[in-house]
Amino acid sequence: MSKKMSLAMAAMLMIFGTLASPCLATYKIGALFSVTGPYSFLGDPEKKTAEMIVDQVNQAGGINGQKIELIVYDDEGDATKCNLLARKLIQQDKVLAVIGPSVSGLSLAIIPIFEQSETPLISCAASYKIVSDDQNGGKPYPWIFKTAQSDSLAVEAIYTHMQKHGIKKIAIMGDSSGYGASGREELTRIAPKFGITIVADEKYDPKDTDMTAQLTKIKGLNPQAIVNWSVGPTQVTVMRNRRDLGMDKIPFYQSHGFGNKKNIELAAGAAEGVYCPLGACNIPDLLPASNLQKAVTTQYEKDYAAKYKEPLSSFGGHSWDAMHILINALKTAGPDKAKIRAAIENTKGFVGQHGIFNFSPSDHNGLTKDAFMMVKVHNGNWALAD
């Protein structure tokens, strides 16, 4: 055997070796969550849920006989880190698809990377802009999907409830983060459709200690209801301030970000009577037996509590939906990014934690406002609102 031959064989071996290894090994899925940092209340349950699902699927034999390998990175809620980690997942780890990020701002920031590298991304964040390309007439970006209900759906659910109770004059308040800003935009945009006028729009910082000033101003304007759009400790403080000011007679609505029982505990009674739109996974025991989501939500609650010994938060549900939609797509498409994308886009009637998903080329969120149920805090627990 000549020297050339052996060189050629060595080269062939190397090429085949690198080509073969990703196919032979496992299905690699990437995940980007804000596990630490200011948005850890989103990223932490999302990461735990994704890991739990991967364990379950792998124990049951994997997808088409292949194990899933989940690579989770923590972006710490920082857009620069998120950007770097997204590139790392695609270029170094060579994942087939990515779920996350947890936050709208970060999801928007990494859209171009996924569009350019043609890798499917299923975001777990709320803003409708993630699946609406302004430069392309509001059509979704081809490679980007999301499982969290858009803020616009939550706003519609709240306004529908207000309309039913004859509320026409409202005050809105929210924090100055991306979440608050996006909610404020939607609240103002959709209000005329429901014949609702907004008499006050107050803002506060996500780390503020007191919202009495904003509420006092609202009190002077006598609105029929107040909507608050924030996440984190401020959404609890605002309810306490409201009670101290004797404003508990004015109906108070929180955003879907309120979906964690810990918030009710922290409010120390001040949350009684507060309304908020929630996905099914917050309230499995309240669902009627006929509800399609009853089975999956009950199972998820049981599994999560058994594994992590803590109550689940609705944010983990977004990660549950994203993982299962992706796993279903992998089952039919195999390890091919373009086929995975097409399979996600053709997902119909998927019963998830936060609604029944029907994706299409023009809708990459796949949910309607029925994905939300209006819930009221009653005796320190959720109850369906009338």
Next chain:
Amino acid sequence: MNMASLAGQLLQYIVTGVTIGSIYAMVAIGFNIIYNVTEIINLAQGEFVMLGGLVMVSLHMLWKLPLIAAFPVTVVIVTGIGLLMNYAAIRPIRRPTVLTLIIATIAASMIIKGAAMLIWGTDSFDLTAFSGRTPILIAGAAIQPQYFWVIGFLVVIVAGLTFFFDKTIIGKAMSACSENAAAAQLVGIDVRWMVLLSFALSAAIGAIAGITMTPIALMDYDRGAMLAIKGFGAAVLGGLGSFPGAIVGGLMMGLIESLGAGFLWSGYKDAYALAALLIVLFIRPSGIMGNRDVIRFKRF
């Protein structure tokens, strides 16, 4: 809107502003004590406040210590952490310049924050209010009993510090270090011991601020930086190094925020406070109560 409700609103804004301002003032005093003795801006000051709140929550809610017992224990624990920080982050630096020391405090603040996240996780915690949560109604304004505790503790701290610095020999020695460390050393004052003491005092005051504010605003591991920024703003506004200045600066910041949010647009309330800070610095670079002659001798 009638006049009575307008007066009620105004009173509400003032009460809220004074309460928030008192917290800022306590943080500002903490900055000043360390600055006076060492010329360091201790950027971990906000972490002391956060630790005060969280340690208190653990002692009271988890280990069921009554408030009156948990309070001093918390202050002692946080003071201990302040001392530890001095030993671990400040003393070992071989050729200390003011800048390297300030950078060391940033490192310390990150370590404290990270450790707090590992210990308490990322959730917010609540603390029982010291005397219930039934608001007191005065002239149309609702006042939380806890507000009085916050303002009251500020008064106690100020009175205590005034006595300490004016009447006790250790306090006078600390003041001497702040005037001129080299001269103080010459007359036999152990400057290193004074630095240690300044960290202990700052940490203790930070802890008190954290304990009193937690029943109002909850507490989580990530609160420190924001409080440090506001407190530092208050200290500069009032004049770095001046205790009356810290109080004036803190209360002004709180009032501007609260009144600005109430009568103007709430979205810009931080901007109002910072604009006021800039205007004051343009007119009086040493701050409202700062002493221009003293500032001239400082390196930073």
